Amino acid sequence: FQLTQPHSVSASPGKTVTIPCTRSSGNIGSRYVQWYQQRPGRSPTTVIFEDTQRSSGVPGRFSASIDTSSNSASLVISGLTTEDEADYYCQSYDSGVQVFGGGTRLTVL
Amino acid sequence: EVQLAESGGGSVQPGESLRLSCDASGFSFSDYWMTWVRQVPGRGLEWVASIKADGSEVYYVDSVEGRFSISRDNAKNSLHLQMNSLRVGDAAFYYCVRDRQSPILMPGVYHDWGRGVLVTVSS
Numbered sequence A: 001f002q003l004t005q006p007h008s009v010s011a012s013p014g015k016t017v018t019i020p021c022t023r024s025s026g027n028i029g030s031r032y033v034q035w036y037q038q039r040p041g042r043s044p045t046t047v048i049f050e051d052t053q054r055s056s057g058v059p060g061r062f063s064a065s066i067d068t069s070s071n072s073a074s075l076v077i078s079g080l081t082t083e084d085e086a087d088y089y090c091q092s093y094d095s096g097v098q099v100f101g102g103g104t105r106l107t108v109l
Numbered sequence B: 001e002v003q004l005a006e007s008g009g010g011s012v013q014p015g016e017s018l019r020l021s022c023d024a025s026g027f028s029f030s031d032y033w034m035t036w037v038r039q040v041p042g043r044g045l046e047w048v049a050s051i052k053a054d055g056s057e058v059y060y061v062d063s064v065e066g067r068f069s070i071s072r073d074n075a076k077n078s079l080h081l082q083m084n085s086l087r088v089g090d091a092a093f094y095y096c097v098r099d100r101q102s103p104i105l106m107p108g109v110y111h112d113w114g115r116g117v118l119v120t121v122s123s
Helices: none
Strands: A008-011 A017-023 A034-038 A045-049 A062-067 A072-077 A086-094 A097-100 A104-108 B003-007 B010-012 B018-025 B032-039 B045-051 B058-060 B068-073 B078-083 B092-101 B117-121
Touching: A008 A017, A017 A086, A017 A104, A045 A062, A072 A086, A086 B045, A097 B045, B003 B092, B018 B032, B018 B092, B018 B117, B032 B068, B032 B078, B045 B068, B045 B078, B045 B092, B058 B068
Parallel strands: A008 A104, B010 B117
Antiparallel strands: A017 A072, A034 A045, A034 A086, A062 A072, A086 A097, A086 A104, B003 B018, B018 B078, B032 B045, B032 B092, B045 B058, B068 B078, B092 B117
């Protein structure tokens, strides 16, 4: 299966942005979806795991959901700050195989 | 605090081998699946391989099957990736990742990442 994300999104400081991730085949709800943040020049960090769980230290401005009707997951970031500028990757798995989305570059302008 | 420290990267020619290592601390290493993820500079993330907590199950992305071997030494809290017959397309940053806690049956939920180690393959 594949996970598809938009190449880029942008929004102004203080606003809310949503990053979608669509699964090509198989039920999105059958396996957990994770979200990772990667700031420029840094290694990735885990933002959301098991569909909706925030990783330790991640602010409550970050949330995620699953929509089985569209077979997609979404990461929502509210109250945007310039620190949120980064690449965001969705990821899931099935039968030992693990798949990443292509990544979405978030620009806060 | 979880710490994952990769080592063993470097520059090699196509067809040569490298062995990456990851020293883990701050958690009960022998209780967790462990995974390698790679990233070509400027490109996206790609899962490479995973190993079960006791080493009894391993999984590989198709492009490295038969060339790479993931292993672990639970007594030394270390993870390894033996990379043989390296190709130009294998050049990337390689990240050591703490995955799910056993006895979960499948890997694929990453919690902590190392800083990465760079592998360069060129003639």
